[in-house]
Amino acid sequence: MQALPIIGRLAPMSEPLFSSSGFAFTHAPLDRGDVLRDDPDALARLWPQGRVLLLDAKGAALADADGQPLLMGGAALADGPEAAIFLGLRDAVGWFCLPADIAAV
Numbered sequence: 001m002q003a004l005p006i007i008g009r010l011a012p013m014s015e016p017l018f019s020s021s022g023f024a025f026t027h028a029p030l031d032r033g034d035v036l037r038d039d040p041d042a043l044a045r046l047w048p049q050g051r052v053l054l055l056d057a058k059g060a061a062l063a064d065a066d067g068q069p070l071l072m073g074g075a076a077l078a079d080g081p082e083a084a085i086f087l088g089l090r091d092a093v094g095w096f097c098l099p100a101d102i103a104a105v
Contacts, residue, residue: 031089043081046094047074052084054100062100 036042052072054062061069074081074096084096 033086033089033094036089037086040082043086043094046089047081047096050074050081050094050096052077053095053097055097056100061097
């Protein structure tokens with residue numbers, strides 16, 4: 001697999017992004033965007049500028065050597081939103097997650 005381009009990082013966190021109790025952002029909560037979940041056209045519009053967390057086989061976010069989750073841009077990935085899980089919106093940007101083993105660049 002070729003190296004994936006990194007578009008940014010989450011700000012340093014006081015607690016882990018993922019924990020044994022499940023997924024948790026330490027920043028402002030995501031707008032779950034429930035009305036968007038059933039709208040493939042809306043998800044397709046959000047995808048190119050969206051932020052994507054790649055997950056390993058156990059569901060943990062891929063991280064750098066410092067343990068910080070890596071964020072990808074939707075435009076950098078060949079897969080579209082139909083292959084990803086829509087997490088919600090933050091500042092009008094869509095957040096998705098995608099299993100790393102199916103992510104193609």
